[in-house]
Amino acid sequence: MLGNYDNIQTWDAYIGQTTAKRVIQTLITREPFPNLLFAGNSGCGKTTLAYLVSRQIKKKFTELSADSDVEDIVNHYFQGVKVFLFDEIHCIRKPERFFSVLDKKKIVLSDQTIDLFGIVFIGATTCPGKLQEPFLNRLFRIQLEEYTEQDIAKIVKNKSVKDLINLTDNTSLEIAKRSKFVPRVALQLLDYAERHASISR
Secondary structure (H helix, E strand, O other): OOOOHHHOOOOOOOOOOHHHHHHHHHHHOOOOOOOEEEEOOOOOOHHHHHHHHHHHOOOEEEEEOOOOOHHHHHHHHOOOEEEEEEEOHHHOOOHHHHHHHHHHOEEEEOOEEEEOOOOEEEEEEOOHHHOOHHHHOOOEEEEOOOOOHHHHHHHHHHHHHHOOOOOOHHHHHHHHHHOOOOHHHHHHHHHHHHHHHHHHO
16 A cells, blocks of 8 residues: 555454455465455555465565566566566456466466466456456456445554554544545545644644
8 A cells, every 4th residue: 555565564464355365364275376366446455465465475576567578577587576466457468478377387488488486476456347258267356345434444543653643543534534445545645634734833
């Protein structure tokens, strides 16, 4: 959230998405760990959840945009990255180029086959209906839930404590009400309120 996903290191620190967390914790006990698709509204914590997956399975994480290609996977793989998050995966231009990665953990480049042992492919999307069916069928889909007002207020309160911001419970709840139940929006509002208060002092 706000690019600070790596501030959340444990499942307990990740507020909300109880069902998604329970499913992932079950999947972690299986071998091999499947490729995933996180579907949900913008700002609902998909990147943070992917990062937590990487921590739980003890593999290095990176986030790639939808205009990345298989060559980007290879480059990061040789730098030790094993968990790849593709944001807005429905915008990938040539999804068929990724099928061998998903199916066989291999990539063929310039007639050379490169084995990608142990990688995990995670897609994040706000529009799962735009994903081509062959791509969709290769990913274990996890639908993220909408946040409750109480969850958002708790996220805001936790962030304020971490950042040494003096915030009452009522103020946390008021920010939550104005956030449209989106954690990213709530944290942006908290940041704005803190900067405004600093200027006014």
